[in-house]
Amino acid sequence: MLLNPAFFERTDVTQIARELLGCKLFTKIDNQLTGGIIVETEAYSYKERGCHAYNMKRTARTQVMFGKPGTLYIYLCYGMYSLVNIVTNKEDVPEAVLIRAIEPTEGLDFMQTRCAKVKIDRLTAGPGKLTRALGITRNLNGIALTSDLIWIEKGGQESKSVIVSTTRIGIDYAGDDAQLPWRFYLRGNLWVSKK
DNA sequence: TAGAGGATTGAT
DNA sequence: TCAATCCTCTAC
Numbered sequence: 001m002l003l004n005p006a007f008f009e010r011t012d013v014t015q016i017a018r019e020l021l022g023c024k025l026f027t028k029i030d031n032q033l034t035g036g037i038i039v040e041t042e043a044y045s046y047k048e049r050g051c052h053a054y055n056m057k058r059t060a061r062t063q064v065m066f067g068k069p070g071t072l073y074i075y076l077c078y079g080m081y082s083l084v085n086i087v088t089n090k091e092d093v094p095e096a097v098l099i100r101a102i103e104p105t106e107g108l109d110f111m112q113t114r115c116a117k118v119k120i121d122r123l124t125a126g127p128g129k130l131t132r133a134l135g136i137t138r139n140l141n142g143i144a145l146t147s148d149l150i151w152i153e154k155g156g157q158e159s160k161s162v163i164v165s166t167t168r169i170g171i172d173y174a175g176d177d178a179q180l181p182w183r184f185y186l187r188g189n190l191w192v193s194k195k
Numbered sequence: 196t197a198g199a200g201g202a203t204t205g206a207t
Numbered sequence: 208t209c210a211a212t213c214c215t216c217t218a219c
Binding site: 052059060061075076077078079080 | 211212213214215216
């Protein structure tokens with residue numbers, strides 16, 4: 001069951017980040033189905049300095065965040081890693097949820113061939129690793145989450161796990177906003193990225 | 196147009 | 208603790 005598009009069109013990005021935990025992210029790239037349960041997310045809003053589109057900053061890169069909710073915002077981090085976000089809120093209101101880790105359920109074998117050097121129990125435990133394992137690249141930047149290539153399904157039992165909220169990772173430059181408890185993960189899940 | 200730095204990762 | 212690696216943005 002796909003998530004209703006209205007799911008992403010709400011105004012509270014942190015609530016959406018919470019509710020995405022337990023949902024399932026899938027890709028079908030290179031004709032291979034890969035995916036798993038979302039276990040870690042972070043929220044980003046134009047209202048705080050951690051966000052690329054802080055203060056409504058619109059550039060060639062952030063343009064996608066101003067687009068329709070449910071659109072993918074994928075950018076290159078540290079010259080090596082594609083990080084995947086889902087645009088939320090209304091059009092022209094730049095907010096997004098970063099997917100930081102999933103618990104793999106489909107295509108584990110093929111993920112391993114994509115990431116030969118990564119230990120099998122850490123394949124999707126981190127934002128750069130999960131995109132590589134699922135074959136997500138910037139080619140998908142700006143496409144809708146309802147495509148045949150990548151989609152999200154509603155969660156199951158895992159949705160009932162306890163959610164932990166804490167500070168986001170790697171945004172020391174954001175000043176006081178780095179203290180916002182906008183990182184969410186499922187308590188006790190082994191696939192949460194470690195600090 | 197040059198230069199600095201980054202929503203990461205794995206090795207040392 | 209540090210290098211890999213390249214795109215983006217700012218300042219000149």
